[in-house]
Amino acid sequence: MTDRRALSHLLRRLTFGPTSAEVDAAVRAGYGTTVSELLRPGPLPSPPELGADPVAQLDPGAGREQRQQARAEQNKQVTVLTRWWLARMTDAGAAEKLTFFWHGHWATSARKVRSAQLMLAQLQTLRRYGTGDTGPLVRAMVHDPALIIWLDGQRNTRRAPNENLARELMELFTLGIGAYTEDDVKAGARVLTGWQVDRATGVATLVPKRHDDRPVTLLGRTGTWDADSYADLLVRHEAHVPFLVRRLWVRYAAASGPSQAAAARIVAAGRNTTALLTALCQDPEFTAASGHLVKQPVEWLVGALRQLGVNVAELTQQQQQRLQSDLRGLGQVPLRPPSVDGWPAGGSWLTTASTQARLSAAQTLAKLAPAVADRLTGADRVEALADLLVVDAWSGGTREALRSVRDPRRMLALALASPEYAVH
Template identity: 30%
Template sequence: MKAMPGRLTRRSDRRIEHLLRRAGFGARPDEIDYYGELSIPDAVDALIEYDQVGTDVDSLIGQPGFVGTTTRGVFSPQSVITDSRQRWLFRMVHSDRPLQEKMTLFWHNHFATGYTKIAGARGATEGARYLAAKASEDPGRVRGQIEMLRDNALGNFRDLLTNIAKDTAMLFWLDGVTNTKAKPQENFAREIMELFTMGVGHYTEPDVYAGARVFTGWNVQRIGSAADGSQHYEFVYNAAQHETTAKTFSFPIYADGNPTIPARAAAGGMQDGLDLINALAGNPNTGRYLATKIYRFFVSEVGPPDPDFVNRIASVYLQSGYDMKTVMREVLLSPQFWDTNNSFARYSWPVEYVVRALKDVGWAGFSVNDALTPLANMGQTLFEPPDVSGWRQGQAWFSTSAMLARMNFAAQLAKNQKFNLAARVKAAAAGQTPDTLLYFMQRELLTAPLDPSVTSELSSYLRATGAWTGSDAQLQTKASGLVHLLAGSSEYQFV
């Protein structure tokens, strides 16, 4: 067989790309180079032990050679939500800690908090601040919710719960700021049981009312100085607003099975909430709920979750004391993760689709700002999940208009990269015939298997409008047209 041209960095063993599609956002050429040198266990290790990777991805923003951002005045991701979104997309493309960004997205969907409500309560600047500021760039050392999630991306789940219960954005989002002794507020108490831990069916309505009383007094205070811009809201336990009577649940709170949080003096009443969080983190239903969600996100959306996987991951979760690093190592080394039936078995989220397309097609001269409207049309705006249950996933991503938005993003990116694409094809000497071009591009944009009828249509397309010359002009037209069709194909929508 005649050797077909291909980018040298693409390897014949493409399992590493499966790993990077799931544990990251696809693979840049340099990522394929790096991870492709490693054995699978070593690659998993490299992804998980990301603390060892020192690069500060944010320092690359605005540098030549990286995907662009668009600024209106000073780039202000700590106070302007559009810039916060751009920064996160930039990180997804260029971070050398892809699993950290992937887990942060997982937690963002899990503890789904929306910008608009917080901005409505506190103004646009503070809305962005409580979601996306880094302590190092904020005059009041505010660490926004997404930075907290990022810092704890593979941390302890109980710590995540405790942090989220004290998170300023969450306290506004689920109305904790109005949870008082006289009128307990149920919103957070309900969702911490229904969506953050055990799942629906494992708690009762009286549990919700008791939970609301548990978190009375978990509130915010305004501190700092207006003059230097450090003034901000942060968590405070307000003993005067804590409801001190005993609270009984339908599930065990303590190790001995006792379901009642005892009456406590107001001064020590914050322990109520810590006891409930501890109980929720350690509830076996939480392990199963998380394991199921992890299966859907990292392994497969086809068919029901594998019960062996759910049981094993749930038990690793409990045995490790809720350590997500241990859990994720088990996930990424599991036989289910590597089962070839589970390749391309998940519907990509819009941000996964966009970032992977950038990594596959190219980013030179493209600004992530120009992906924000397409992403909204595809149904995913970062920091704006539709509600606290997060985004509707799987087939729900694929309405006709969302699919059209994906196809149109493919067209937009292909047009933007038209000249780069033609140059790449030429450099690889892949433009001799329509079929060498097709072969090349199919390797660059890996899809779920294409039926021969589809490749035949693509081949006809390349021959459609005139004789093949391989001229620069023809390569610009046909390479971009082909990228449009491939990145807009149904098969490319899977990861």
């Protein structure tokens, strides 16, 4: 693989979609420097103005109509937050791609949480802690109000333990199946009893009378644990880093997972997410995984917006609504994962229905793209299109199909819907 192809591959994986100019800059900087620059943590973004949660502000005696209006306002706030995040994705590169990874990993949905404020707070937590040691991140997420609501933590009491949060904390977020027992789930649930969320303040607090503070045996150790010490047990467990490496590999390298040798090399980097991603990107199997990862719909759409120079913040409300409608058609809307398992990976995004949805969304993008006709003219317009979309090479069939199209916007739409653009 040439240096340019290797760097194009790196940028496609670490960001939502590089521009040709960004690839040029990476070639000049070199591979190692580019990895370091992309993964350098940045400041937290300034959040959008959402206002207060309208449902939390209702009087206890509010009528049905008032509650319906408050719910409608809640939905509007979630829409505002979603559009703000999409706009930020087009600007922030690798940092926001990592936040999106963690969002899919912790998989919390606004459908059940019903609070843009709590979802925003969770995103800020993922940004604040997601680049460093996983210890502070897991501690913060155990206390996260949105996650507590999403996984029924408020129903977890001394008298009626609810196992949802404890189970998913181990199975999906930190250890993986096989690293814990059902007794560990029961013990973890008891440790996490008593947490309640105040929606008006957005704060989770422990209510002592609802909490079970008796000693338990958890992951082979007996003691009196609290939420923080439980989180510490999880991240110190021998299964934690290998589990996280597999999850990172599936989203950044290939859906098939790493070989044992590659996994061992990356695990050796420790528990720091930036160090793990650095090791992943520098592993020889990462470069060899080019062409083996299907873009998630959000990655596909945001990457196209970046490469086409579409400023999401400057779009009309109708145009933004259309983009969100396209994402719904594609099957992935930020802040709305389908379940605690998050979104699928790999070939699940390559169905007949998804291909049709991509073509429809590609037509939307082609209409939004500025000065397409100026950029895709002349005898080399097919190559110009590959350069614009940072596609290493078209297949013979795709190349002939593109050459047969005269209209630049239709040509662009076909390229965006092509296998070469969907799989990278």
